[in-house]
Amino acid sequence: MDDAKKGIITEQMKAVAKLENVDEEFIRKSVAAGTIAIPNNVNRDVKPVGIGAGLRTKVNATIGTSTDVNDVDMEVEKAKIAMENKADTLMELSIGGDLDAIRRTILDVTDLPMGSVPVYQAATEAINKDGSAIYMDEDAMFKAIEKQAKDGVDFMAIHCSVNKETLRRLKRQGREGGLVSRGGAFISAWMVHNEVENPLYKNYDKVIEIAQEYDFCISLANGMRAGAIADSTDRAQIQELIILGELIDRAREAGVQTIVEGPGHIPLKEIPTNVMVQKKLCRGAPFYMLGPIVTDIAPAYDHIVSSIGAAQSAAAGADFICYVTPAEHLALPGPQDVKDGVIATRIGAYVGDMAKGIHNGELDLKMANARKKLNWEAQYAAAICPADARKIREAKPPEDPDTCTMCGNYCSIKIVNEWLDDASQDVFD
């Protein structure tokens, strides 16, 4: 960001410009202004991924152990599946097992920008030692950030905006679904128990200093996000967003890149408002939507639910979408869940990108032309998941590769399409 402010176009900016087919100077200006972030820790070499206004909407896949299911090999497999299915970034959010070892293993496996939530580590250590996150040491929160930064984490979700003001609004507002952000709950419970301000807010300058040192991107976390449709876009969330806006100003002054986390559970019609209010209060900072989940009633199908939310969010201007898997609200996702989640979210992002003019359906046109010619290989090539398209067709192959042998050369569809394409033919009177 400092380079961009000085007018320098870095190799990363050039790479992003090329990938996105936009002007290098546009990237530089946007990075300088803070409307585009390119997360890349100084200690790591990752694929250049630009996140922000004017770029393709990016998709994040979250992996990580739970306290119950703690299998490093499965996490590696999930990371690989996310990469194979073209996630743009990974977040590693383990809370079970040897957190340092798992994080370093995944950092080795992936060349995608990787994110984390450092308060999970601080809280997990307090839980293991004293039985609860309310006993976290203030220093431990910053030590976790520093350790993970040193390891090379490229972007970190940090819960700086859960402060006294935010909690006051939460308390007065009330909640049908309670608080559901795990990091937000760690900080909130700690504050309520200890009756002091959030150290990550109070000592935000320290967070900025570490970010400067390792050049990671601060993903300002949304601790108040609704976990239920009934709680969407409430005063607690908007209060936190105001605080987030202020924190972004301070990070930008210090030359630190930021993105802002959003909800959560939002009904379809409130999505454009959520994007607009974030973009206004946070001066155009890249917006990272978690889903969103547009109805609470479809556990086992939340990847579809959030594909609807992703499409609408991207269309409205969101820049970055965290996937949701079919296991959401039910269990730790397995490898197949990761694949389903990445593909559903990529579909939503692609559809939304067409609506906001990032592309004009050039791939759709390729598919349409391939379909018209009954060219199956070209159809697979244009498909978001060629293998799955091929699998469905080849499981029940028609007798003739031309699909329908019903009418041979007298096929009505062929007759009409030939007539349509024949310039010498006119319409009869």
Place this chain on the structure above:
Amino acid sequence: MDDAKKGIITEQMKAVAKLENVDEEFIRKSVAAGTIAIPNNVNRDVKPVGIGAGLRTKVNATIGTSTDVNDVDMEVEKAKIAMENKADTLMELSIGGDLDAIRRTILDVTDLPMGSVPVYQAATEAINKDGSAIYMDEDAMFKAIEKQAKDGVDFMAIHCSVNKETLRRLKRQGREGGLVSRGGAFISAWMVHNEVENPLYKNYDKVIEIAQEYDFCISLANGMRAGAIADSTDRAQIQELIILGELIDRAREAGVQTIVEGPGHIPLKEIPTNVMVQKKLCRGAPFYMLGPIVTDIAPAYDHIVSSIGAAQSAAAGADFICYVTPAEHLALPGPQDVKDGVIATRIGAYVGDMAKGIHNGELDLKMANARKKLNWEAQYAAAICPADARKIREAKPPEDPDTCTMCGNYCSIKIVNEWLDDASQDVFD
């Protein structure tokens, strides 16, 4: 419709009013005006299903054989799976095997309103006899309608609006993806080959007469619908919609119920325009969206693609959605595809209904409260597919049914939620 015009509130209208929790007089007025249809052939007794403005968006599941895969037992299984998963209507669109026998079998199996596309039968007979649908007999088109009406079909997709004017606009417009409506292609090829007007347009009064006799609902078919994003909302489609509007006026005068079929393949941002122009040109007739499919690039995942389209369509005012399955564009759907298609479309319709104010997320609130209390049985009960939600959770059950044994009574989420719900506690200063 005649009863409604005379001021009579029939048992069906009463049943629909009760199911939808709306006023009986509202239903009567809407049926009289043609903005709500209740498809029910005089020869059948079906569940009362109201389709139109002010009512819950309904979901259709299409089944039927192909020329390659022709297994009546599988079609019966598909019909049952559609019903189990709460489709509102069925369409039986077989083109392989003994069409009369299959139709009658499915009519016996289901108590849902059933639809058909009678020109498939006329065309299939011409193909079997003479090798192509271009040799169809004019009379055969009407005989198919009459035979299927007698059998009890409740709504029929009839391609009356593919006329000379429509074809002229199609020819001048051109198409990237060609014509993809099978019925539209049968009629268009027939017209181009024989160089005469579409009999279903020319003799539309005859269609109306048969509909009056059997009291089936005419689902005015969209022969020009785009089969590619590149062809969406083009002049051919809008020309046909103008003709459709005129045909609706004539049906309404004759006391015949109508619904209007829409596209097809439409990009997300064009959906509200499509709904608006249909509602205007067709004087508020119930709008039956086929999907829509909002990107061409995701074969194997078209149920997700059209769930996005369904949500946006229902939100914009569409009344009835035809499902799309994962097998779309690839193969004849099997039973699992039918289930996936119905559930994905129901999710989209539910999400859209919340946006247009048909419901206010009452079920979402039940789920949110059940989640807050970690009441798993209540969560399953509020889920769109309780069995699938249960399956995912029970495949990887946590050690303790309270999900997370990490912190016991010192769980941060519990601490915050107790503090939130405790009226005696205030925010510390």
